[in-house]
Amino acid sequence: MTSDDGQRLRAVIETAVDGVILIDADGTVQTFNKACETLFGYAAAEVVGRNVRMLMPEPYHGQHDGYLRRYLDTGERRIIGIGREVAARRKDGSVFPIELSVGEAQQGDDRSFVGIIRDITARKQAEQELSDSLERLRAVIDTAVDGVILIDADGTVRTFNKACETLFGYPADEVVGRNVRMLMPEPYHGQHDEYLRRYLDTGERRIIGIGREVAARRKDGSVFPIELSVGEAQQGDDRSFVGIIRDITARKEAETALLLHTRELERLNRTLKRQSEDLERSNSELRLFASAASHDLKEPLRKIRTFGDFLLSEYGDRLDEDGQRYVEVMVDGATRMGRMIDGILAYSRAGLAELEIGEVDLAELWHAVCCDLDIQVEEAGAVISAEELPVVEGDAARLHQVFQNLLSNALKYRSPHRPLRISITAERRAAVPGRDECVISIADNGIGFEQAFAEAIFEPFKRLQGRKGVDGVGLGLALCHRIVRLHTGTIEAEGRPDGGATFRVVLPLRQEVRHG
Amino acid sequence: MARSALTDPLPRQAILMADDDDDDVYVARRAFAKAEIANPFFRVSDGGELLDFLHRRGEYADPATAPRPGLILLDLNMPGMDGREALTRIKDDPTLRRIPLVVFTTSSDVADVADSYDRGANSYITKPVGMAGMVRAAIIIQNYWFGLVSRAD
Numbered sequence: 001m002t003s004d005d006g007q008r009l010r011a012v013i014e015t016a017v018d019g020v021i022l023i024d025a026d027g028t029v030q031t032f033n034k035a036c037e038t039l040f041g042y043a044a045a046e047v048v049g050r051n052v053r054m055l056m057p058e059p060y061h062g063q064h065d066g067y068l069r070r071y072l073d074t075g076e077r078r079i080i081g082i083g084r085e086v087a088a089r090r091k092d093g094s095v096f097p098i099e100l101s102v103g104e105a106q107q108g109d110d111r112s113f114v115g116i117i118r119d120i121t122a123r124k125q126a127e128q129e130l131s132d133s134l135e136r137l138r139a140v141i142d143t144a145v146d147g148v149i150l151i152d153a154d155g156t157v158r159t160f161n162k163a164c165e166t167l168f169g170y171p172a173d174e175v176v177g178r179n180v181r182m183l184m185p186e187p188y189h190g191q192h193d194e195y196l197r198r199y200l201d202t203g204e205r206r207i208i209g210i211g212r213e214v215a216a217r218r219k220d221g222s223v224f225p226i227e228l229s230v231g232e233a234q235q236g237d238d239r240s241f242v243g244i245i246r247d248i249t250a251r252k253e254a255e256t257a258l259l260l261h262t263r264e265l266e267r268l269n270r271t272l273k274r275q276s277e278d279l280e281r282s283n284s285e286l287r288l289f290a291s292a293a294s295h296d297l298k299e300p301l302r303k304i305r306t307f308g309d310f311l312l313s314e315y316g317d318r319l320d321e322d323g324q325r326y327v328e329v330m331v332d333g334a335t336r337m338g339r340m341i342d343g344i345l346a347y348s349r350a351g352l353a354e355l356e357i358g359e360v361d362l363a364e365l366w367h368a369v370c371c372d373l374d375i376q377v378e379e380a381g382a383v384i385s386a387e388e389l390p391v392v393e394g395d396a397a398r399l400h401q402v403f404q405n406l407l408s409n410a411l412k413y414r415s416p417h418r419p420l421r422i423s424i425t426a427e428r429r430a431a432v433p434g435r436d437e438c439v440i441s442i443a444d445n446g447i448g449f450e451q452a453f454a455e456a457i458f459e460p461f462k463r464l465q466g467r468k469g470v471d472g473v474g475l476g477l478a479l480c481h482r483i484v485r486l487h488t489g490t491i492e493a494e495g496r497p498d499g500g501a502t503f504r505v506v507l508p509l510r511q512e513v514r515h516g
Numbered sequence: 517m518a519r520s521a522l523t524d525p526l527p528r529q530a531i532l533m534a535d536d537d538d539d540d541v542y543v544a545r546r547a548f549a550k551a552e553i554a555n556p557f558f559r560v561s562d563g564g565e566l567l568d569f570l571h572r573r574g575e576y577a578d579p580a581t582a583p584r585p586g587l588i589l590l591d592l593n594m595p596g597m598d599g600r601e602a603l604t605r606i607k608d609d610p611t612l613r614r615i616p617l618v619v620f621t622t623s624s625d626v627a628d629v630a631d632s633y634d635r636g637a638n639s640y641i642t643k644p645v646g647m648a649g650m651v652r653a654a655i656i657i658q659n660y661w662f663g664l665v666s667r668a669d
Binding site for chain 2: 295298305307
């Protein structure tokens, strides 16, 4: 080697990117290049002439001398001519990974060794990060609630996570390495290979990147619905597919249940609608009947009364007393029947139409009722006293009917033995929280009734008295009962024979808005 | 030559009753007769006949047997065209609407009363029951419509 060659070699070593160390057979450092100074933090002067183990952490530090000796004695190589990853120590004591390749140089008996050192901290870190993230990914995949299956382009399963084991009943090792179609029932089972091939050939997608509901097969052969979304991963020419699987048995069952419920609801709705139509029809038939009754049924009665009246006024003088009485009885009967029809009509109409709810001042209403019946009040010589009465929500016309009937009753069933006194009083109470009501009591000192009949008197056509001396058709209280019930109120009666009667009407102060 | 009120009275305006019920018409005729009301009395049986009479169509073409009435008594419930429809048509017709029209029916339903006035009836009377009531009604109707009110014809 010329000195020029030596000069050139030294320049190469000094400018090399990798660290270059030359040691002799004792391990003493002969050369320590610039790159080494940067790598280890030592100046060359601090290292040259000293044992190279100063650059090694344990266990290399303690073993190096022995290793070197053994190699020189036996030729057993651990690193020389091979190169491996080892650890190195900087001047500050910190340790870092290096890739070390060692070559041997022999000049006569003089053996020396050249170490080429590359700092692989960054590579190691990258490797660590990769392995960390792979680990993390595996952990994520394994703890995922959804099943995750990775297959390659042939359909061979590469990954089968824990959730899949639970879903399919296979341990991973029974599936990995086998074709994924084992997890599919027909028709998917038979079509999958073909499908995969077609996709790889043509790019035609049926599921990849889309996701859909399909059927899956467990180890025990049972089939269950899954939602499958498939993604594609491509690394170079290597294509693989990731399937995310969610068992939707519960959702399907819920959907089915919902569907059944919906159908049931629809059926009930139809029934309800039909019934409501039936009701509407029967109501309108009833209205028609009421209208027919009001005109057609009353027509013949009117004839009897009119012509009976003619008979009496024009031919009365040709009839004897009996004959005149017969005609009077006929006319009287027809008159009563007409009133009865009116009563039935009023009773049935009361339940047919919607209430017309408004503010009703019961004091005004009572005054109006008294005015309507002033002739009868005068005739009966009744003394009427009224307390302060509340304002309620209700159907004014219908409530008028109620109180008119009650006053009319008190007037009719008066006692011949004492002057009639009628009083109306009101009291407020809250029967149920949120429902304020008033109790209107109409009390008289008339002939009263047996308490045993207190409920029966509200039945249609129920009369406790004979017709003698009292007109009416026995529908007044039934009508009252019906109207008060329509207002979600109650009506009750209390009486004693010859001891007067009290009617108590309980009405809520507010009517709930009802939608027709 | 001046006309004598006794020998040559003003021609009385006719009363036209539209009612399908022969008995009611009989009672009305009797009541008007008893009340000594001399207005000519005509009768039709349903809404269709009433309009034919007023428009002098068909069998009512002769003004002598179908004069323009001075008062219409109209029943509501009749077969064919009922009184409600006839009422609407008459009051919608500019040539007929000034003829006073009294609904004269058995119905006392407030809905019928309101509906009749809505359609333009001039009065609504529920037929009285009994001869005395009918005669009283006839007198009042005649006095009111032919004596008291100012008429547009």
